[in-house]
Amino acid sequence: MSQSSQFSLLSQRRFGPFFWTQFFGAFNDNLFKTALMVILAYDALSWTTLDASTITNLIPGLFILPYVVFSATAGQLADKFEKAGLARFVKWMELVIMAIAAAGWMTHTLWLLVAAVVGMGIHSTLFGPVKYAYLPQQLKPEELVGGNGLIEMGTFVGILLGEILGAVLIVHKPFGVELVAGATIAVSIFGLIASYRVPRTPAPEPDLKVSLNFVAESFRNLNFSRKNRPVFLAMLGNSWFWFYGALILAQFPVYSKDFLHGDHSVFVLLLTVFSVGIGTGSLLCERLSGHKIEIGLVPFGSIGLSLFGIDLYFASNAYANTQIVDALAFVSQAGVPRILIDIVMIGVFGGFFIVPLFALIQTRCDPKHISRTIAGMNILNALFMVAAAGLAIVLLGQGFTIPQLFLITAILNALVAAYIFSLVPEFLMRFLAWILIQTVHRVKVVDGERIPAEGAAVLVCNHVSYVDAIVIVAASPRPIRFVMDHKIFKMPLMGWLFRTAKAIPIASAKDDPFLMERAFVDIAQALHEGDLVCIFPEGKLTRTGQISEFKGGIAKIVARSKVPVIPLALRGLWGHLLSHRNGHLFERAFKAGLRSRLSLAVGLPVAPEDATPELLQQKVQDLRGKWK
Template identity: 75%
Template structure:
């Protein structure tokens, strides 16, 4: 069953109750934490003898501490027990925790509130592995990007609303404190009610024996994840995003006050537009990815994080309020700040940092969910949560160090953007598939508009041979961008050596091949490499014509495909490219300038996927007829 968009998931029981449960949890966490921090900042003397700065730094630290202590255990619990029942248990615990907090609020007892902070951190630690391992069990692979986008949007909007409401409500004195005490219990109850609609979600590993040593289990989890290179580096990329976010967001209060010369509403404005940017970017991922897990968006997101982080530095230098700062009698509010020259550029930079952050993080979550061993996914998420916590602590340390060396906050934004570019370049050099998918994604979203017909016939797992007509030098890139899985392409050794395209093909681990009369050794090596790839469960794509068409018609299929399926008994999937004939990079004999402008930007292409053909029936003649029928008259 297909869905119109990710928003239709909110009408379905397999997603909607889970979405509202996690949304209400994120909202309630931040309503409680923000209210407590605001009270202890502006009314510390009536609560404690400790300094406000010490207490306001202690609270976030106590909330993060359980992620380090209990994530390893939380991951195992999420693997061992049925998830709907586990979520309900966690939500009952939230009601109890908020009850303890309410007693602390109403009796003016700080130690009860501090205990509740640590307990809510533990609650979030338990919920995290369930949250991200639930979706692959209930959503189809093509829904993962949209589902993750909705969850990330909901999380950041919930965080934002919780912070805003906590800030506003608690400033109303004793009445505000009473409202917070009741509201946090009430929202915990709403979360529990929503959780009772979550459908049965079986435990992936019910026989798992829980190891209670968190340090040993954490090391074991990370070592297991490191065995899957793309998953482990996606975990590191996710943690790096939290480092980047912590570096930037932690500076917003002082940046709003000292550099934008604003009051508290300016800080709220920055936080709001950043959160809305994250939400918008997360939701856009499904549209930009073509409803598949498109890791090509990750480099795109990383480029935006660096580009707009650098521009935020320059925008801060050009902000008109800076020159007026010494003449302003009092801080301006958000509307006054927006009236200053250069203010909208700063706001736009913050929004776009959020948007590109959504492009960066959503595909990483979806990739981890798709490629991780389902019986180990919750533990992998738990290990990633530990890395996230450590990266956020490291961000605080790096920020303190750099600011202590005399950097201004705009210069810190610049340094963070440069660090992001260096880290991204390093990660993409280790897993070139990210960059390769980005280049392929860029091609079909700028130069061409590609429609994939029956994409679901490309198997989600297992070995298969794809066969397709050969029209242009970019055929492989179009197919690569349309496939939800990596593909090993078999291609003419001359195309493989093409300077720019060859880089992409080498990155994709393409298999070069040559005719027997040119290089018999390379021909035999290609067949061996194909057999190994199919044995390992990979997809292999060949162009059985053996060369690009010079007429636009489909040439005779060579006998190589028969040799491949004779060695490896796997299904063969015929495909046909439509609309590429006459492309600048085809071998049409039309004038090159005519070809360059004939198609124009966003020219229409199509890739039609046929029914799998059993290996016993996969003769060159049959496959040629299948491909010709799929292509039709549209060359």
């Protein structure tokens, strides 16, 4: 899918109306919340006796509290009922809530506004499972990354514009509250109109019985998701991002006012650069991922979140201005470009982090349970965001500064990311593969769609270098169990990498007959569980560049497990730094030059009864051709 086709989804009825329904919802949420937080941050005494820092952390907490209570029910409703009808119901609900909020604005009644905050939290809770379950039903698998990127971009652009308009309208004298009340009702109507263009999307499980016991259903959802380890850890990663983002964003009103000494326009500027960063990162995901679901971007995103979060602490402490300034005067202050770059890059890397996680959850969970899986994720999101609000209130109450809060969050992010990636090594493997093909090599995959997206199969490939497995991982739509020479597991870095990736060690009958037999048992078990298994039938790296004789192990594998065999051929790796080509190490390192061309050709599946070593060797040879 080309970059232009990503945006062409906006012109199609299966995506465009839903995009605008989501956009106006995010826009209105944040127009209303931002107007309320700005008026309470800059004119708190007219509305409440609570401390400004407390109230700006409390309002986001109240908004996401309904996610804890109602997410389980929302997930059941989204699986049971047709999604376009649910979207229209939620939009009518939004219109009613904004009418209640308008009464609060006009009568200067804070409790009505707080009730509307909770109401919009319920509105968003009901729409969340619909939003992410709708996309896999309407988009093709190759469109999911682009579609999720557009939804995330639209969400954060909506957030940005809502926050800007809310911050601008509320301080407009003398009709600020009237303008906010009218604008929120008008935006609700726009969203309602868009929802009536959303095409009918059938319920995946219309016979589902909805349980009103939200506590039991919440635990049931989470327990079901835990059975799928990669999906559950992706849910945790997603929730951690919302912890990080909620903690950072909630500080912006007070950070801009009390630390940066800016007026409300400085607050708007910070929101603008952050939201532009998120939108940019979300849209870049499709290009950087090669138009497929590339979870290797997730570790890349987490690295950026920590690095730029840490630098934001140092950049903030270097800020010396003590005079009240507007946005124009603020950007001319010493050190401000660094602060703004840090904030925008936190947004960009946040986009890299979140979009692939959404796509992974959508494609790897049970299709009949997708809305309830999203609901379970929303429960976790809510708990993490409540924890973020609580942590911020406690730390600020203990005398920590907001920049110190940024530093603590960035360090926590590094620790959490390291923990998650140690539990799911696929993230790390995909990251290394992505780095390899983005920085060192240009890899062209020929007929990559022949690698099955589901079901057991054996991949056989020529063996040229120590990075062969990483190149193959980069081309595969799913994890692969590699069968590797046991000696590789003794290498410090490579051994750890392949052990964490659940590679299967094998030895020759001469070296270790027990290990050889155990390897065949492990291979059969992996295939029985529906995994992809890749072997290099030559048994060793080539020392001549030519394909050596395929050993008989492949015949033993397919005799035990009747699965298709898919031939692969690596081209262009002979002469790589980690190959056995003759020549000085330094000479090999630079022989191909930066961004050298590689290719991985994928052949047609071979039936297990036909998969002899001789036939497979010939097919790999034909795929490779003369290009070593």
